[in-house]
Amino acid sequence: MSDPSGGAIPLEKMPLEKMSFEPRIVAIFCNWCTYTASDLAGTSRMTYAPNARIVRVMCSGRVDPQFVLTAFRQGADGVLIGGCHPNDCHYQEGNYKAFRRYTLLKRLLGSLGIEKERFRLEWISASEGDRVQKVMNEMTADLKRLGPLHLEPLKLAAGGHDAASPAEARVGGRA
DSSP: OBOTTSOBOOGGGSOHHHHSOOOOEEEEEETTTHHHHHHHHHHTTOOOOTTEEEEEESOGGGOOHHHHHHHHHTTOSEEEEEEOOTTOOTTSSHHHHHHHHHHHHHHHHHHTTOOGGGEEEEEOOTTOHHHHHHHHHHHHHHHHHHOOOOOOOOBOTTTOOBOSSTTTOOGGGOO
């Protein structure tokens, strides 16, 4: 952590919230590559930060942007999507679909005030258990540095009410 002048903040001046903060990460992994790599990391007894909850999907191309938005809305401090390397997708081009969605979603999250370090896409093959370890530890360290994600409730321009879900957000107050 650093101060605005670029220097490191002494430990005694670091906010207590950031010192005791343990980030919550939702990791959405492709069944064929990244999930298998995380299993390899576990069976090889590689240690990495236990902050992630892994969700297995058949392909990274199956990750709907709503999954990511819901994860952040329900308290995740970061979201990690893991898929097969380009040209190695078991479903031919699912990872290219994931990359296109990731690019658009990253811009959307930025416009919502969510830092870019909170959302990552990584290509990790089944034999790269060490890469899972490295990515998980890096992301956990980045999120600890950023601190907890505090999302503000969405205010509607017309009614000024908090929108708890898109179904509750009516355009111009109409149903």
